[in-house]
Amino acid sequence: MELNGARSNPQAGVELSRVGALHDELLHRASVDPREPRPAPAKARPSVLETVTLALERAGKPMRVGEIHAAAEQLAGEPLRWTSVKAALAACADGSEARFEQVRRGYYRIRAHGARPPG
Numbered sequence: 001m002e003l004n005g006a007r008s009n010p011q012a013g014v015e016l017s018r019v020g021a022l023h024d025e026l027l028h029r030a031s032v033d034p035r036e037p038r039p040a041p042a043k044a045r046p047s048v049l050e051t052v053t054l055a056l057e058r059a060g061k062p063m064r065v066g067e068i069h070a071a072a073e074q075l076a077g078e079p080l081r082w083t084s085v086k087a088a089l090a091a092c093a094d095g096s097e098a099r100f101e102q103v104r105r106g107y108y109r110i111r112a113h114g115a116r117p118p119g
Contacts, residue, residue: 049088051076053099053110062109065089 046054055071056063063071069085089108092099101111 046076048072048080048084049092049099051080052085052088056100056108056110062103062107065106065108068108 051072052068055068055075058075059067059071065086068089069080069082072085073080089100089102093102093108093111098111100108102108
């Protein structure tokens with residue numbers, strides 16, 4: 001839209017005056033009765049990686065990805081994204097500092113200290 005058209009639109013002027021009035025009203029309310037910011041949650045949620053690690057540690061045996069996902073959700077007490085669980089497993093199953101070991105397709109376990117990753 002051309003600038004000339006926008007400036008000559010009478011409806012825009014009405015709407016802008018309403019927005020200005022609302023802005024003034026909200027500023028007045030905030031000065032009369034200011035709100036306190038909400039406190040931060042007392043306990044931060046553990047990361048998906050920490051939850052997946054705990055699930056595998058408690059199992060003490062290799063688990064399928066679906067089982068790991070279900071156990072991690074139960075520990076977290078809320079739904080976890082399937083892709084987040086898979087990403088945590090995949091990211092931490094490679095390299096010399098790997099946390100998990102893929103024992104076969106779709107099965108993971110906690111990597112024993114000093115063990116070399118497969119491959």
